[in-house]
Amino acid sequence: MALLQAEHLRVSLRTHRGSATAVRDVSFALERGDTLGLIGESGCGKSMTALALMGLQPDNATVQGSLRLDGQELLGLPDRDWRRLRGNRIAMIFQEPMTALNPVHRVGAQIAEPLRLHRGLSAQAARQRAIELMARVGIPEPARRIDSFPHQFSGGQRQRIMIAMALACEPDVLIADEPTTALDVTVQQQILALIRELVAERGMALVLISHDLGLIAQNVRRMLVMYGGAVVESGPAAELFRQPAHPYTRGLLAARPNLAQRLHAHRSDRLPTIAGSVPDLFGLPPGCPFAGRCAYTEPACLTDPAPPVALTASHRFWCRRADTVLHAPESIAGGA
Amino acid sequence: MDKRDNHFLLETRELERRYTLPRESLFRTPGQVHALRGVSLQVTAGRSLGIVGESGSGKSTLARLVMALERPTAGQVLLQGRDLHALSPDELRAARRDFQMVFQDPYGSLDPRRRIWRTVAEPAAALEGADRAEQRERAAAMLTAVGLHADALDQYPHEFSGGQRQRIAIARALITRPKLIVADEAVSALDVSVQAQVLNLMADLRDAHGVTFLFISHDLAVVAHLCQDVAVMQGGRVVEHGPVRQVLREPRHPYTRQLLDAVPVSALLAAV
Numbered sequence: 152m153a154l155l156q157a158e159h160l161r162v163s164l165r166t167h168r169g170s171a172t173a174v175r176d177v178s179f180a181l182e183r184g185d186t187l188g189l190i191g192e193s194g195c196g197k198s199m200t201a202l203a204l205m206g207l208q209p210d211n212a213t214v215q216g217s218l219r220l221d222g223q224e225l226l227g228l229p230d231r232d233w234r235r236l237r238g239n240r241i242a243m244i245f246q247e248p249m250t251a252l253n254p255v256h257r258v259g260a261q262i263a264e265p266l267r268l269h270r271g272l273s274a275q276a277a278r279q280r281a282i283e284l285m286a287r288v289g290i291p292e293p294a295r296r297i298d299s300f301p302h303q304f305s306g307g308q309r310q311r312i313m314i315a316m317a318l319a320c321e322p323d324v325l326i327a328d329e330p331t332t333a334l335d336v337t338v339q340q341q342i343l344a345l346i347r348e349l350v351a352e353r354g355m356a357l358v359l360i361s362h363d364l365g366l367i368a369q370n371v372r373r374m375l376v377m378y379g380g381a382v383v384e385s386g387p388a389a390e391l392f393r394q395p396a397h398p399y400t401r402g403l404l405a406a407r408p409n410l411a412q413r414l415h416a417h418r419s420d421r422l423p424t425i426a427g428s429v430p431d432l433f434g435l436p437p438g439c440p441f442a443g444r445c446a447y448t449e450p451a452c453l454t455d456p457a458p459p460v461a462l463t464a465s466h467r468f469w470c471r472r473a474d475t476v477l478h479a480p481e482s483i484a485g486g487a
Numbered sequence: 488m489d490k491r492d493n494h495f496l497l498e499t500r501e502l503e504r505r506y507t508l509p510r511e512s513l514f515r516t517p518g519q520v521h522a523l524r525g526v527s528l529q530v531t532a533g534r535s536l537g538i539v540g541e542s543g544s545g546k547s548t549l550a551r552l553v554m555a556l557e558r559p560t561a562g563q564v565l566l567q568g569r570d571l572h573a574l575s576p577d578e579l580r581a582a583r584r585d586f587q588m589v590f591q592d593p594y595g596s597l598d599p600r601r602r603i604w605r606t607v608a609e610p611a612a613a614l615e616g617a618d619r620a621e622q623r624e625r626a627a628a629m630l631t632a633v634g635l636h637a638d639a640l641d642q643y644p645h646e647f648s649g650g651q652r653q654r655i656a657i658a659r660a661l662i663t664r665p666k667l668i669v670a671d672e673a674v675s676a677l678d679v680s681v682q683a684q685v686l687n688l689m690a691d692l693r694d695a696h697g698v699t700f701l702f703i704s705h706d707l708a709v710v711a712h713l714c715q716d717v718a719v720m721q722g723g724r725v726v727e728h729g730p731v732r733q734v735l736r737e738p739r740h741p742y743t744r745q746l747l748d749a750v751p752v753s754a755l756l757a758a759v
Binding site for chain 1: 541735746
């Protein structure tokens with residue numbers, strides 16, 4: 152039995168413009184120690200997937216399918232039961248530490264809160280544990296800084312405090328939604344190294360969400376590429392970067408300016424772009440979400456769901472025209 | 488000296504900028520932040536300069552001084568040999584035709600209640616007194632140049648995606664045919680595929696209209712893509728400056744090496 156298993160997860164939103172499907176049929180399984188990356192551009196459904204995993208989807212959303220933690224179905228649980236899981240067995244590191252931390256409470260109290268709630272620790276014990284956690288995430292002089300307010304920390308330190316909060320109850324699943332987007336490059340590396348280390352140390356499962364290809368490549372073993380709410384390709388990260396198969400994945404990898412190519416070879420100034428723009432969730436074709444933007448589109452792509460195509464035991468992509476696509480010249484970024 | 492001045496499109500000489508912090512006590516002198524500590528840079532026409540460094544390194548302060556949005560504490564900014572901060576307000580307004588800015592956030596930098604043509608044509612109206620018909624005509628030409636349809640003229644910002652808005656911001660910066668465009672993290676907030684479109688547009692403008700960019704970014708790959716030269720800033724100083732390939736292939740300063748090490752490996756390995 153997998154630690155966390157999502158099957159045909161589907162999130163629909165009711166809005167004044169009608170109903171839109173933000174996440175369509177996302178399935179994956181996570182074991183302890185697994186690291187999974189979700190990658191895609193704005194509006195592809197990656198953050199909505201993360202919120203659904205935490206039971207934090209917006210009020211106008213309906214989640215269908217199945218989500219099981221150690222075999223227990225989570226969808227449809229009353230909020231009371233969700234509250235017992237959140238911050239305890241499933242924890243999340245949010246994108247913007249300045250808005251995710253409460254500015255009028257001291258950081259020590261915020262780190263201690265889940266320990267008091269879920270573990271029933273005394274104020275004294277929770278405070279002691281908060282100091283240890285702050286030390287573990289690399290805040291200097293934790294015993295003195297524990298009574299500081301969030302604004303008295305730098306952006307990187309605030310993100311460390313968020314990590315300490317998320318880790319307080321030693322969750323089984325850690326979800327990190329763009330954890331370093333707001334940080335400097337060098338600080339980014341430190342924060343990700345810390346997350347990697349802690350995930351390995353405690354045998355947690357990690358779901359890392361990002362639009363940054365490099366960051367995903369470096370920090371997860373498996374990844375899902377999302378577009379228009381659906382997974383278009385999944386597999387081991389290294390394999391997916393070496394041999395991207397789906398036309399969208401190929402386009403995404405090729406569109407990124409490449410430092411090595413730039414420095415060591417004469418390359419043209421033009422980056423390959425993906426024609427068109429990300430479609431509105433309301434205007435998605437019923438078939439493959441990428442149909443229409445894709446150079447290989449045939450009429451059936453628009454109307455029928457794309458079938459999964461297995462490249463190896465673990466590397467799959469969803470495409471009706473797999474034969475043609477796979478025989479097309481490799482994209483530059485994937486270049487063999 | 489004169490000959491040297493004519494040679495550079497933009498030159499900063501020993502630029503310094505200090506900010507005074509709010510007073511903590513009535514009896515103590517307020518603290519100061521030394522945002523720039525003597526920055527001397529030269530930008531030759533046709534060679535775009537990338538500025539890299541972490542937040543707090545002084546990149547954005549430098550941009551504000553170059554745009555004459557703030558006065559330096561000491562030092563000079565020379566645009567085509569003329570000291571911007573020594574110009575009279577009228578002369579400075581006139582000089583603004585030659586240098587324009589594109590900001591980071593395409594959502595915050597366009598007025599949501601104005602039709603696109605007004606936003607795009609505003610510099611032409613303000614600096615060159617173009618009339619309404621001329622403004623619309625030039626705005627349409629610029630929108631076409633950045634790959635948008637002329638239909639956009641009468642639309643509002645909320646009708647466009649992030650990448651389209653950034654194109655509109657660039658069209659606005661281009662309308663006076665500037666020689667220099669200062670772009671402060673102008674593609675950082677964009678998705679990868681949109682970023683590629685905007686970078687391609689900037690490269691086209693550089694080649695077709697002879698625009699030179701002062702391109703501020705934390706992303707080395709993007710800077711290497713668009714710029715010929717790079718300056719690495721740390722703590723208000725330029726610690727390394729030179730042709731982009733040379734600096735990034737053989738970094739001399741430990742901080743440049745640290746920045747390069749922070750680039751995710753895939754960006755380096757994908758070339759194999």
